Amino acid sequence: MARPMPADVVERAETLFDVEHRASNLPMSAAEMRSALALYDGIMPSLGDRFSNEIFAEFGRPRCRVLANFGVGVDHIDIEAARNHGVTVTNTPGAVTDATADIAMTLILMSARRAGEGERLVRSGQWQGWHPTQMLGLHVTGKTVGIIGMGRIGQAIARRCHFGFGMEVLYANRSEKAMDFPARQVSLEELARQSDFIVLAVPGGPETMYLVGSDFLSGMQAHAHLINISRGNVVDESALIDALRENRIGGAGLDVYEFEPEVPEALRQLDNVTLLPHLGTAALEVRTGMGMMALDNLQAFFAGERPPNAL
Structure with missing residues (x-):
């Protein structure tokens, strides 16, 4: 999980997966993104985590198979590059x-x-x-x-x-x-x-x-x-x-x-x-809903189903 999350999201994530929590609220560095693609089966990135073609280019098929974006906008993720490297991308429409x-x-x-x-x-x-x-x-x-x-x-x-x-x-x-x-x-x-x-x-x-x-x-x-x-x-x-x-x-x-x-x-x-400091979704129940939707996508993916918000 690339950012600290609301408590209910953390609690549910830990019942579903072995989770590593990134403590920083700053965007992931290029080195962090490359390491995450190599170390984890799934990643929950967010705005500012720029998974570009250059990041994916170092891999044939990374260990990571799904980027469950926390947010509806995915302009920070090169979806075509992800797809070419066997990585599914999802988002959280509706909740926001x-x-x-x-x-x-x-x-x-x-x-x-x-x-x-x-x-x-x-x-x-x-x-x-x-x-x-x-x-x-x-x-x-x-x-x-x-x-x-x-x-x-x-x-x-x-x-x-x-x-x-x-x-x-x-x-x-x-x-x-x-x-x-x-x-x-x-x-x-x-x-x-x-x-x-x-x-x-x-x-x-x-x-x-x-x-x-x-x-x-x-x-x-x-x-x-x-x-x-x-x-x-x-x-x-x-x-x-x-x-x-x-x-x-x-x-x-x-x-x-x-x-x-x-x-x-x-x-x-x-x-x-x-x-305003990017307050668009800044309400606890909304951010919790976004996190739950991202977890729904992850849960479906690892169950072998198509995630409800796959792109």
């Missing part, structure tokens, strides 16, 4: 959907209503009391949200926006989605032009890297807010910093970063961006 959608809504509200800036003002001791033009933000109810990526998480965000805040929903996706509320599929360009809030909910990987860059940001409305709960490199961070610094967009709310955990000083100094 609602928690990640909740964080998207948190960021929409915090960014629109300048909540982070306001909290810093109160903590500084400089707040002089309420007045009619104090920290005027953007009203969320009734606005238009554009969602890029309409998978499980994107749809959960759309439902919250529509039913909770009466928002019009636009989306950009490779295929049209049937939903039980009004939502209109549009191009990325039209979504940028028409949306008051834009939420990124796409998978990470080469296809989505820098999906939002200077051209996209230039197409947004001046009051619009960009929300990213997907992967940091979906956004060209330097282009976003420029847009925020020059007030070409209304603001941004970020839970992920291009070079995570490094966050540029220029970004940290801006008041018109809300910064």
